[in-house]
Amino acid sequence: MTRPARRSVSGHYAGAISRAAAAAIDGLLIAGLYTLGVAGFGFLLATFTSMSITDDRSSLLGLAAFAIWAFSYVFISLAITGRTIGKGLAGLRVVRSDGTAPGVRTVFVRTLVFPLSVMFFGIGLLLIVFQREHRAFHDLIAKTCVVYDWGDRSAEMPGPLSDFLNRAQSDSPQR
Template identity: 45%
Template structure:
């Protein structure tokens, strides 16, 4: 009897089963109702004044919070102009990488435009070279290199070299004009001396030629390029493709006036010879070739395909005529 009484006492009664779970749910409902009433009764400004919002955000899952917020409704209630005034827009732009993106896209656009211009000029030179070859009855070039559209390492044509020379002339004259203008201003301001008279003009002319010679020798000796050649994608090298030496750059520069002043006869081989070497190139053992740096020098695809077909046809015709003669 004692044992059964104790068992009945220890066993939970049906009315007490699950009481903590029901109490928890009831407490949650009461707490939620109290919170709603508090939010409706207390102004939000009072709550915000007593809450560290930044500390709260550090503890809140922002992504989950945004999933429960109507973003469009939130934006409609925000004064964007005032918000932008408080935001460091420059830092935001830098963090987004927009300047780097603009620089990259602008550089690519400029590079593509320059490459397109170079291809057009090289195409005209290739057509001109083919026409001169027909007039002079030169044999069609052999080898896959000549039949392909690749230009890297090939002798540069007359038009590209002419445009490069024009750019170099503009560079020399522009720099020298700016230098003489600054020098004249300083002399007049500090010493009261003006640049004028016959002697001044003679010195100015001599100085111009010296500056042009220095420009050509130094730039060609250091990198094989002048400003004009860099723009047109040309480089001065030895016939075997190796970089030229300073002595060759000096000889080339000294003979260049002879090529120009001898009724242009020293420049005629640039058009007539297959390697496009002028008198100054022959004297210095140099050659001007296509070199577009990190971009492959090549003709446009349609022109390359046309030249490949035409040169292949000419080579076949030449072979057939040789066989028939034999």
């Protein structure tokens, strides 16, 4: 008995779990790289000058610098490759709602509007769970979506899930 081929998930809308995993990886990278950058800059500043980066205004400047770094990380990554490092590791890509690659303007709008998805207890992110195409508020505004994309390799569903879907398809009446 031959087994039917496994179904591919490439090009399908990415779900909440994979998007959350990618966001967690990106969050850790953003915070970690920022911390290393600040520590390195502080070390160099203290070594070559008598100045320090810790003073009364450092918290506001630090927050602004962190926001600029986070925006730059996401914007530049998406503008160049259509994915951040976290999305790449999770096999996700940001595309326009018609499936084409987003332009710089689209990526800029998506990145700029992202904080609105997080505000108000993450209601804008809840749309990922309830919306048919799993699009968050910032995706709707920028007219983008996140899909599974492993590049040249095909992402396949596990064998038992593929078998179940193949049986369900063969049991359904043909139109």
